[in-house]
Amino acid sequence: MARAATTTDAFNAVAEPRRREILDLLATGERPVTDLVVALDLAQPQVSKHLRVLREVGLVEFRDEGRLRIYRLNGAPLRQIYEWVSAxxxxxxxxxxxxxxxxxxxxxxxxxxxxxxxxxxx
Missing domain, CATH: 1.20.5 (Single alpha-helices involved in coiled-coils or other helix-helix interfaces)
Known part of the structure; x- marks a missing residue:
């Protein structure tokens, strides 16, 4: 059976540990990409790649503030994971x-x- 793409749902997206770290960081509040890069000790392109996946499944949203892109958590897609685990x-x-x-x-x-x-x- 073929593996599902990471962008199909929240389950696949959070299967990657770095993306869970990003969600943990955003759970405390909005952050610009540069803060995430520093906190994760990753290169900016790697962080952006993970953010793209999280954005495609709806787990994060962003707004532009000048030259900064500010990300925030959107917890609604996590509900399906919560409901599954709650069982x-x-x-x-x-x-x-x-x-x-x-x-x-x-x-x-x-x-x-x-x-x-x-x-x-x-």
Whole structure:
């Protein structure tokens, strides 16, 4: 099966770690491309390439301010990722509750064994 293009949807676009880093940076507010270049320690053409992909799937928007291009996050396309991940939330919460119960049992048993050992020492 052929791999989907990175510009087809948000899932493919955020599969690349550098694009996720860009989204993390933009989550704190608008930034010009030059700030992103410095923060990512990448060459400007590489950052622009990632921004183009993010722009094509609608994850980022920009406005021109003089000679600067200011980018901002558009979180709406992330909703589909959030909804997909949310489907797993109940399952993971149940598993964590089960793990908590096992750990609590282990701690109770360990404390009982320690107290039992102290009684035998007397």
């Amino acid at each position: 797993f939330q109940a399952s993971w919460e149940q598993r964590f509750r089960q793990l908590d119960a096992v750990l609590e049992d282990l701690m109770t048993t360990e404390k009982a064994n320690e107290q039992s050992g102290r009684r035998e020492d007397r």
